[in-house]
Amino acid sequence: MSSGLTVISKISEEIIAEAQAEARKRIEEAKKEAEEIVSRIKVEAEAEAEKIKAKVMEEVRLLEARKLSEARRQSSLKILEEKNRLIEEAFNGALNQLKKIVETEEYIQSLSKLIEAIAPQLGESNIKVALNRRDLKHKDNIVKRLSLPGNVKIVFDSHPLNSVGGFILSTLDERIRINETLEERLKAAKRAMKKDISKILFGE
Amino acid sequence: MSSVEVIKRIREAEDAARKIIEEAEAEANKIRLNARREAEKVKEEIIKKAKVEGDEILKKAEEEAKRKVSELEKETNLKITFLREKAAKNMDKAVKKIVEEVLGGKI
Numbered sequence: 363m364s365s366g367l368t369v370i371s372k373i374s375e376e377i378i379a380e381a382q383a384e385a386r387k388r389i390e391e392a393k394k395e396a397e398e399i400v401s402r403i404k405v406e407a408e409a410e411a412e413k414i415k416a417k418v419m420e421e422v423r424l425l426e427a428r429k430l431s432e433a434r435r436q437s438s439l440k441i442l443e444e445k446n447r448l449i450e451e452a453f454n455g456a457l458n459q460l461k462k463i464v465e466t467e468e469y470i471q472s473l474s475k476l477i478e479a480i481a482p483q484l485g486e487s488n489i490k491v492a493l494n495r496r497d498l499k500h501k502d503n504i505v506k507r508l509s510l511p512g513n514v515k516i517v518f519d520s521h522p523l524n525s526v527g528g529f530i531l532s533t534l535d536e537r538i539r540i541n542e543t544l545e546e547r548l549k550a551a552k553r554a555m556k557k558d559i560s561k562i563l564f565g566e
Numbered sequence: 567m568s569s570v571e572v573i574k575r576i577r578e579a580e581d582a583a584r585k586i587i588e589e590a591e592a593e594a595n596k597i598r599l600n601a602r603r604e605a606e607k608v609k610e611e612i613i614k615k616a617k618v619e620g621d622e623i624l625k626k627a628e629e630e631a632k633r634k635v636s637e638l639e640k641e642t643n644l645k646i647t648f649l650r651e652k653a654a655k656n657m658d659k660a661v662k663k664i665v666e667e668v669l670g671g672k673i
Contacts, residue, residue, distance in 0.1 A: 366572070370575045374576065377580055381584070388594045389593055403609050412616075414613065415616055422627040436642075437641070440642055444649055448653040452657060452660040459662075459665050460669075463665065548664070559660050
């Protein structure tokens with residue numbers, strides 16, 4: 363009887379001991395699994411954090427590139443605008459200077475020389491010259507200074523030009539016209555001399 | 567001991583063993599769950615930290631870009647001042663050159 367009881371107790375103890383061992387094993391496994399979970403999620407989080415940082419660094423690179431490139435573009439534009447403004451100032455200065463010069467005797471001399479130089483371009487023997495009201499008053503003085511081939515005859519247009527100075531040469535029928543008013547010559551100079559004037563003004 | 571008594575004792579032991587296993591399983595589940603919770607919390611913190619750091623980097627970069635832009639603007643203004651000074655010195659020469667061109671030579 364007592365021996366039977368001992369056997370049963372031993373069996374019971376073994377069952378409990380096995381269960382306890384299994385319980386320990388399961389808890390150990392759970393702990394190990396927990397460590398793995400923490401470690402895996404941490405790795406995932408760090409990878410995500412790296413992605414966030416990489417995205418930020420790309421944003422930084424783009425931001426710097428965009429802002430600086432825009433600033434450089436604005437700077438070049440501002441300098442270019444200022445250069446153009448100063449070049450324009452030189453041409454305006456020239457126009458003001460011309461308005462003074464047209465009152466001088468030297469201008470009449472220069473006007474005659476220009477007519478003399480440009481008239482042959484018409485290839486006609488009868489040439490009409492249009493001047494402004496002020497210069498028309500000096501037409502005799504101008505003719506006197508002209509040295510044109512003998513077959514070339516000059517006729518002055520009685521309608522005065524609305525111009526600071528200079529002239530328009532044309533054939534009598536006005537089929538061919540050469541506009542050499544000071545405004546037109548200034549426009550042509552602006553087109554042709556911008557680079558030269560820039561060099562003079564800025565030394566470039 | 568009767569055989570009924572034997573079976574009863576063994577069943578009792580088996581019940582106790584089952585209870586031990588069930589409790590252990592519950593504990594194991596709790597450990598896993600806590601680990602997940604803890605890990606998610608850590609993940610959130612890591613990501614939050616990265617975002618905060620990213621925002622700071624971006625803010626600093628914006629400030630730095632702003633500083634560089636402002637520096638560039640200052641340089642541009644200096645260049646413009648220099649251009650104006652140079653142009654003022656040479657303006658008469660430029661005007662003279664244009665007038666000569668328009669009038670077809672020196673007068």
